[in-house]
Every structure is written in C-alpha cells, then in structure tokens.
Amino acid sequence: MAPKKPIKNTQKPEIKAEAKNEPRFQQNKNKETKTQAGPSLGTKFINFITDERTRIILGIMVFLGVIFLLVSFVSYFFTGAADQSKMDLSWRELQSLRTDIQNWASVTGAVLAETFINRWFGVASFSILYFGTIIALRLINVKLTTLWKAFFHTCFWLIWVSVLLGYTLSPFYKDFLFFSPGGRHGDEASRWVISYVGMPGTLMILIGTFLAYAIVSSKATIPFLKGLFTKKPKAAKATTPEFIIENEPVEASVAVGT
Secondary structure (H helix, E strand, O other): OOOOOOOOHHHHHHHHHHHHHHHHHHHHHHHHHHHHHOHHHHHHHHHHHHHHHHHHHHHHHHHHHHHHHHHHHHHHHHHHHHHHOOOOOHHHHHHHHHHOOOOOHHHHHHHHHHHHHHHHHHHHHHHHHHHHHHHHHHHHHOOOHHHHHHHHHHHHHHHHHHHHHHHHOOHHHHOOOOOOOHHHHHHHHHHHHHHHHHHHHHHHHHHHHHHHHHHHHHHHHHHHHHHOOOOOOOOOOOOOOOOOOOOOOOOOOOOOOO
C-alpha cells in the first residue's frame, strides 16, 4: 500500500489572515472614535459667535455703548469747560479726581468726549453714533441699511463736516468757544488744504466733494441739478371769458326842448 499523504491544515492561513485584519479593524475604530469626539475649538467659537443669543447680547451691549457716548457728547457742551483743565492729566491722576469731574458720564465720558470732539473730529463725531446704532440693530436682526452704506455715510460726514467747520470757524471760535467745532483734525486739514489752493480753492473742493457724495448716494440729485439750470416754460396766461349780453334794453333818450 502506498503511504498516505499528509493532510494540509487550511484553517491556519484563515486564522493568520484574521489575526492580520484585527489591528486594521481596531485602527478604523480608533479613527471613528476620534471623529465622534466632538467639534474642534474653532468650530465651537464660530457656533458661539453665530448663536442668536450671543448676537442679541452683543447688540444690546453695543446699543448701550452708543447711548453712553451720546450722553457723554451732549454733556460735553455744558460741562466741558469745567473739565478741560483736567484733561491733560494722566489716567491715574484722573481717577483720583473723578469726583470733581462734571461730565454726566464721569471721568470715562469726559475723556471720550474730549478726545472725539475737541481733539479729533469735533461736532462731526456724532456721526459715529449712527454707525454704532446700525451695527447694534444688525446684531439683533433688524436691517435698516447695509453696513457698507452706513460706513460710507459715516466716514463722509465725519471728515467733510470736520473740515467744513474748521474752514469756516477756525478763525473765530477761540473768542467764544472752549473747544474746536471741527476738532483738531478739521483745523489742521483745512489749514493744509488752504496752504495749497487758498480759501477759494478749499471752498470749491468742499462744494465739489459734497455734490459727488450727493450724486452717489441719491438718484434724485441729478434731476435736481438739471432743474436748476434749465428754464421752466412759462405758463400761458388764463384768459377770462367775455360775456356778451344780448337784447340789452336801450334807454330812450328824449330830446330836451322839443
């Protein structure tokens, strides 16, 4: 009899293959657990910022800041003269004298009003309140206009009014005002332009920039300008109708002395 051939065990490679596949399966599990761990820190921050509750809270805070600036600016016209002598002091010195500050918004309001109105843009600083109000309303999902339009209008009025007041009032305000209506920015900018083109040239630049702004911001500006330079047709005179009375009785005339 021929010797029997040994039977090969075919289950061992399967076991080996299963043994090889086990670490890969565990790696896939580890990847899944990592992905399911949660969003990243950046995603959490974006979700926090875009959350409706966060936006409403930020909008309320911005609106309260606008009101605080409004109170500070209005109070400056009544109390700024009394506080101006203290505005050159350091912040630590102002804190020790904060009970002597007359501004309605205390030392913080006095510093902000002195900085914006007297040292920067003058009365034109009130236009910043408009932009802050638009931002606050947008944060609480109230859309009056786009942020870019509000920014454009704010920048124009902030600069143009400041230069205009510096151009017109800088030679006179020191006699009757304790602050510059156009701010130091308006005074310096108007002097700089005057040094190049003189008083008439500065006036033409102010008029030209205002007309350009009006044309860009309103469609009714061009028809209005055309109407100023075109003659209006004269209205025809109204003719009163003539009434002819027929069969009017004729008075009989009697000759005297007949």
